Amino acid sequence: xxxxxxxxxxxxxxxxxxxxxxxxxxxxxxxxxxxxxxxxxxxxxxxxxxxxxxxxxxxxxxxxxxxxxxxxxxxxxxxxxxxxxxxxxxxxxxxxxxxxxxxxxxxxxxxxxxxxxxxxxxxxxxxxxxxxxxxxxxxxxxxxxxxxxxxxxxxxxxxxxxxxxxxxxxxxxxxxxxxxxxxxxxxxxxxxxxxxxxxxxxxxxxxxxxxxxxxxxxxxxxxxxxxxxxxxxxxxxxxxxxxxxxxxxxxxxxxxxxxxxxxxxxxxxxxxxxxxxxxxxxxxxxxxxxxxxxxxxxxxxxxxxxxxxxxxxxxxxxxxxxxxxxxxxxxxxxxxxxxxxxxxxxxxxxxxx
Amino acid sequence: xxxxxxxxxxxxxxxxxxxxxxxxxxxxxxxxxxxxxxxxxxxxxxxxxxxxxxxxxxxxxxxxxxxxxxxxxxxxxxxxxxxxxxxxxxxxxxxxxxxxxxxxxxxxxxxxxxxxxxxxxxxxxxxxxxxxxxxxxxxxxxxxxxxxxxxxxxxxxxxxxxxxxxxxxxxxxxxxxxxxxxxxxxxxxxxxxxxxxxxxxxxxxxxxxxxxxxxxxxxxxxxxxxxxxxxxxxxxxxxxxxxxxxxxxxxxxxxxxxxxxxxxxxxxxxxxxxxxxxxxxxxxxxxxxxxxxxxxxxxxxxxxxxxxxxxxxxxxxxxxxxxxxxxxxxxxxxxxxxxxxxxxxxxxxxxxx
DNA sequence: ACCACATCTGACAACGTTGTCCAGACCTCG
DNA sequence: CGAGGTCTGGACAACGTTGTCAGATGTGGT
Numbered sequence: 001x002x003x004x005x006x007x008x009x010x011x012x013x014x015x016x017x018x019x020x021x022x023x024x025x026x027x028x029x030x031x032x033x034x035x036x037x038x039x040x041x042x043x044x045x046x047x048x049x050x051x052x053x054x055x056x057x058x059x060x061x062x063x064x065x066x067x068x069x070x071x072x073x074x075x076x077x078x079x080x081x082x083x084x085x086x087x088x089x090x091x092x093x094x095x096x097x098x099x100x101x102x103x104x105x106x107x108x109x110x111x112x113x114x115x116x117x118x119x120x121x122x123x124x125x126x127x128x129x130x131x132x133x134x135x136x137x138x139x140x141x142x143x144x145x146x147x148x149x150x151x152x153x154x155x156x157x158x159x160x161x162x163x164x165x166x167x168x169x170x171x172x173x174x175x176x177x178x179x180x181x182x183x184x185x186x187x188x189x190x191x192x193x194x195x196x197x198x199x200x201x202x203x204x205x206x207x208x209x210x211x212x213x214x215x216x217x218x219x220x221x222x223x224x225x226x227x228x229x230x231x232x233x234x235x236x237x238x239x240x241x242x243x244x245x246x247x248x249x250x251x252x253x254x255x256x257x258x259x260x261x262x263x264x265x266x267x268x269x270x271x272x273x274x275x276x277x278x279x280x281x282x283x284x285x286x287x288x289x290x291x292x293x294x295x296x297x298x299x300x301x302x303x304x305x306x307x308x309x310x311x312x313x314x315x316x317x318x319x320x321x322x323x324x325x326x327x328x329x330x331x332x333x334x335x336x337x338x339x340x341x342x343x344x345x346x347x348x349x350x351x352x353x
Numbered sequence: 354x355x356x357x358x359x360x361x362x363x364x365x366x367x368x369x370x371x372x373x374x375x376x377x378x379x380x381x382x383x384x385x386x387x388x389x390x391x392x393x394x395x396x397x398x399x400x401x402x403x404x405x406x407x408x409x410x411x412x413x414x415x416x417x418x419x420x421x422x423x424x425x426x427x428x429x430x431x432x433x434x435x436x437x438x439x440x441x442x443x444x445x446x447x448x449x450x451x452x453x454x455x456x457x458x459x460x461x462x463x464x465x466x467x468x469x470x471x472x473x474x475x476x477x478x479x480x481x482x483x484x485x486x487x488x489x490x491x492x493x494x495x496x497x498x499x500x501x502x503x504x505x506x507x508x509x510x511x512x513x514x515x516x517x518x519x520x521x522x523x524x525x526x527x528x529x530x531x532x533x534x535x536x537x538x539x540x541x542x543x544x545x546x547x548x549x550x551x552x553x554x555x556x557x558x559x560x561x562x563x564x565x566x567x568x569x570x571x572x573x574x575x576x577x578x579x580x581x582x583x584x585x586x587x588x589x590x591x592x593x594x595x596x597x598x599x600x601x602x603x604x605x606x607x608x609x610x611x612x613x614x615x616x617x618x619x620x621x622x623x624x625x626x627x628x629x630x631x632x633x634x635x636x637x638x639x640x641x642x643x644x645x646x647x648x649x650x651x652x653x654x655x656x657x658x659x660x661x662x663x664x665x666x667x668x669x670x671x672x673x674x675x676x677x678x679x680x681x682x683x684x685x686x687x688x689x690x691x692x693x694x695x696x697x698x699x700x701x702x703x704x705x706x
Numbered sequence: 707a708c709c710a711c712a713t714c715t716g717a718c719a720a721c722g723t724t725g726t727c728c729a730g731a732c733c734t735c736g
Numbered sequence: 737c738g739a740g741g742t743c744t745g746g747a748c749a750a751c752g753t754t755g756t757c758a759g760a761t762g763t764g765g766t
Contacts, residue, residue, distance in 0.1 A: 020509045022752055033716035038754060046714060063505025068485040069425040070752035073721050078422070080465070080486075089451035089664075091444060091647070098442035101468060110482060112433070112465045115454060129463060132421040133433075152416025156373045269648065276651055294444070295622065295648050298629055311442075375722055386746040391724060399744060423722035426751050 021062040030058035041066050072134065080104075081321065082130030083113040084123055085141040085164075092265050092291055092310050093141065096163070099314030100139055107322050109136065118207075120144035131158055137321045139163055139314075145206065147172070159324035163317040165208040166334075173324070175317045175335040177308040179209045179290070182339030183216025184223075186288040186306040187261050189341060191224045194351050195259040195286060198226075199250040201234045201243055201271065202263025210235065213263050213290055232257055238266035240273075247274045251285065258351035259286035265293050272299060286349040290339075297344055304347025307340045374415040383411035394419055425487065433457075434674065435483030436466040437476055438494040438517075445618050445644055445663050446494065449516070452667030453492055460675050462489065471560075473497035484511055490674045492516055492667075498559065500525070512677035516670040518561040519687075526677070528670045528688040530661040532562045532643070535692030536569025537576075539641040539659040540614050542694060544577045547704050548612040548639060551579075552603040554587045554596055554624065555616025555643075563588065566616045566643055585610055591619035593626075600627045604638065611704035612639035618646050625652060639702040643692075650697055657700025660693045 023037040030037070032051060039047050040055040047055075058064070072078045083100050085093045101111045112130060116123035123143040127150065130138060137159035140147075145168035154160050154172065162174040190198050200217040203210035214233065221228040234246035247270075250257045260275075262268040268289030275285050284301075292307035316335055376390040383390070385404060392400050393408040400408075411417070425431045436453050438446045454464045465483060469476035476496040480503065483491060490512035493500075498521035507513050507525065515527040543551050553570040556563035567586065574581040587599035600623075603610045613628075615621040621642030628638050637654075645660035669688055 024752080027716095034752095035716055035718095035754080036714090039715090042754085048714065051714080063508065065481065065485050065505070067426075067487060067752055069422055069431065069487050070721090071754075072422040073420075073426050073723085073752080074754045076721080087451065088441075088454060089447045091447070094442040094444075094447040098440065098468060101441060101466075105467070110465055110486070111467065112463055113454075114458070114464065115451060128418065132418050133463070134420060134422050153418070155416065156418075272648070272651060293648075294646075295625070295652065298625060299648065299651055300653055377722080380746095387722095388724080388747085389745055392745090395724085401744065404744080420722055423751090424724075426722080426753085427724045429751080 020067070021064045022067070023064070025062055026055065026058045026064050029062060030054045076134075078134050078136055079108055080110040080112055080133070080135050081137040081139065081318075082127070082133075082135040083111055083139045084116055084126045084130070085113070086116055086118050086143060088113060088115050090266075091293060096141075096310040096314035099311040100318045103315060103318035103322065107325075116141075116143040118143045120146075124149055128153075137161070137325055139317050139321060140167075141165060142167060142208075144168060145208075159321050161317045161321045161324075163313055171332050173317075173320050173332045173334075175313055175320065175337065177209075177313065178336050178338050179212035180216040180219070182306040182308070182341075183213035183261065183263075183290060184220040185216075185339070185341050186290065186304075186347070187217050187220035188224070189304070189343070189347055190259045190261065190286055190288055191220065191226070193259075193286065193348055196226055196351070197232070197255060197257045198228075198259045198261060199232045199234070199247070199257035200228075200261050200263065201246050201250075201267050203235070203267070204237050205235045210263055217261055238264065238270075240270045243267055243270040244274055247271060251278070251282075257285070258283075259288070259347075259349075262287065262289040265289065265291035268303065268305070269293065272303060283352040284349050286347055286351070288347040292342060296342075299346075301346045301349065302344035304344045305342050307342050308337070312337060373420070374417045375420070376417070379408065379411045379415055379417050382415060383407045429487075430489055431487050432461055433463040433465055433486070433488050434490040434492065434671075435480070435486075435488040436464060436492045437469055437479045437483070438466070439469055439471050439496060441466060441468050443619075444646060449494075449663040449667035452664040453671045456668060456671035456675065460678075469494075469496040471496045473499075477502055481506075489678055490514070492670050492674060493520075494518060495520060495561075497521060498561075512674050514670045514674045514677075516666055524685050526670075526673050526685045526687075528666055528673065528690070530562075530666065531689050531691050532565035533569040533572070535659040535661070535694075536566035536614065536616075536643060537573040538569075538692070538694050539643065539657075539700070540570050540573035541577070542657070542696070542700055543612045543614065543639055543641055544573065544579070546612075546639065546701055549579055549704070550585070550608060550610045551581075551612045551614060552585045552587070552600070552610035553581075553614050553616065554599050554603075554620050556588070556620070557590050558588045563616055570614055591617065591623075593623045596620055596623040597627055600624060604631070604635075610638070611636075612641070612700075612702075615640065615642040618642065618644035621656065621658070622646065625656060636705040637702050639700055639704070641700040645695060649695075652699075654699045654702065655697035657697045658695050660695050661690065665690060 023034055026037045027034045037055055040052050081104055083097060087093060088097060097113060104111045114126040120143050131153045139161050141164045142162055147167045147170045150160060160172050162172055166174050187198060202213055205211050218228055232250060236242045260271055262271050271287055275287060289303055289305045292305045296303040296305055376387055379390045380387045390408055393405050434457055436450060440446060441450060457464045467479040473496050484506045492514050494517045495515060500520045500523045513525050515525055519527050540551060555566055558564050571581055585603060589595045613624055615624050624640055628640060642656055642658045645658045649656040649658055
């Protein structure tokens with residue numbers, strides 16, 4: 001075992017720590033021209049097998065690795081794409097990210113990704129940093145509602161696809177779930193099970209999907225001839241404390257809601273906790289959540305959800321992106337993917353008699 | 354609203370679709386020298402405010418964005434780090450990834466990441482591709498057990514930190530959880546609650562953490578003077594069907610195990626399902642899982658786990674990496690983080706009388 | 707012996723940026 | 737009014753690769 005990897009390996013390197021051999025060095029070592037090395041490295045034809053062998057040996061001896069920065073500069077394409085989303089660690093977005101990665105890999109591209117943390121300025125910084133790196137394409141889960149800052153980039157040829165939420169003030173490809181209809185279906189389901197007072201707790205209305213889901217809720221209530229007073233709607237974000245307070249408020253008073261609709265997975269999980277805590281004291285409250293989540297079926301009661309398929313969103317977006325990179329230049333398209341109501345129990349709890 | 358973003362923006366560009374303005378173009382537009390533009394773009398001193406203004410206007414007019422590829426080539430540092438892990442979508446790794454991203458961001462670096470899918474060859478390809486891109490540093494969750502392929506890279510100055518599992522056949526920085534002691538503690542906990550026949554279901558023994566956890570299990574059994582026959586140990590990976598079959602086998606027969614220890618979060622979740630399915634027919638089986646997971650506390654019974662903190666692993670690894678990038682060159686260090694037994698119920702189920 | 711042709715190889719410019727170095731304009735002070 | 741300094745701006749080389757093109761060598765046909 002070497003003393004340290006660093007010293008051990010730098011011995012191979014003649015001790016030139018931090019200096020990498022270039023094709024020129026390889027050429028000198030092999031006694032051939034620079035371009036011949038380039039040909040060998042890129043598997044181009046027209047190199048005799050004897051020369052190729054000599055070059056390969058020199059490459060191994062020096063530990064040469066092609067500098068892709070220089071290659072990118074010369075060739076103009078980076079074989080990498082950027083993904084900007086809200087939070088890489090969110091169980092909704094991580095499958096999306098993974099799906100994008102798989103498609104990218106299939107196209108020989110690397111994935112650079114960053115979390116915007118729902119901050120428009122941070123989204124912008126990230127997206128522009130990725131453009132400066134000359135990513136070939138960009139997939140964005142918007143935090144901002146104005147993407148005009150991307151116009152020069154798109155004009156310069158950076159293929160751009162928006163996913164989960166639409167772009168703001170520019171026309172571009174997008175892949176969305178049908179939030180409004182999904183929410184409407186979920187709320188209608190609660191109404192069908194006898195509920196008349198239903199609360200909606202969702203994310204900030206500046207987020208497109210949150211607005212759409214709220215709209216679906218309102219439409220479902222209106223369609224059933226039910227009121228939906230402001231006190232039954234909370235749009236304060238997904239902070240657990242905030243959600244708890246909102247839920248407590250809706251569940252208190254003389255006319256408490258008998259069912260809750262959660263606007264996304266974060267809210268659903270918090271509400272599951274809240275309802276579990278009060279389960280022993282009160283009549284059970286029905287719950288339907290937007291977004292599926294792991295183990296939803298093992299809770300008691302199992303949680304009924306309006307499911308979307310985040311991996312499928314990612315796949316669609318990435319495929320659309322690579323279609324563009326392959327040269328498709330038809331007008332921007334909007335892909336809408338349906339949601340699916342998964343009934344498991346919590347959404348079928350009847351209201352108190 | 355523009356007809357399409359592409360055509361709208363390319364109008365700004367004089368219609369030169371796919372061609373980006375360079376500093377030279379900006380210089381010509383502003384009527385200054387090339388280097389002056391560079392100075393403005395980089396906020397260097399020595400440019401009069403009048404000249405600066407003219408340059409800024411030219412930049413905006415042309416939609417110029419610095420080409421970081423060229424910059425990287427000239428400067429030698431990419432301000433980006435690579436992360437290779439098993440699966441970006443795994444709820445254990447996604448917080449790790451996010452934590453690395455945050456630290457990278459704090460140091461002004463971008464994160465390029467890829468999933469090895471537990472395939473050594475894929476890990477190698479990814480890591481070397483990242484090195485070819487000249488990432489400043491590399492964080493790796495190994496799938497391979499031989500990392501000598503990285504020696505030339507490390508010698509050339511690519512800081513490298515291994516996380517969650519140790520490197521193979523090279524000496525390098527690493528950040529690990531204390532898997533063996535964690536598993537021992539978990540199994541000892543089951544023994545303390547009266548269990549004598551305890552099964553272990555874990556990942557492939559080629560994975561270091563899987564071996565360590567198995568070792569912890571064996572030591573705990575041996576310390577208590579209990580046997581641990583092969584039939585109580587399954588190391589076939591995390592495929593749900595496989596895990597189900599293994600569990601079924603251990604729970605059948607005249608001397609079934611009365612408790613199960615799960616080697617990671619994937620296995621735990623599958624076992625939760627299995628135990629839920631048989632809960633009504635048989636005496637409840639105790640369960641302790643390695644890795645915490647969301648909603649573990651809301652299942653019935655709530656799941657006792659040996660918790661590690663993946664975000665903390667990621668943070669530690671990234672901090673170690675940036676310490677190296679800042680020039681620290683003390684010998685490679687091994688950081689071990691303790692695990693924490695979280696008792697919730699499933700691990701305190703007694704054996705049948 | 708000679709030419710036509712194919713095969714192999716290398717010199718050179720270019721990609722877009724930054725570091726070095728020098729020139730000129732302008733100021734200050736003796 | 738000149739010497740010395742400061743500020744501003746630009747010419748040029750270099751980073752490591754790839755595309756172009758032309759030169760060198762070898763082979764076969766006449």
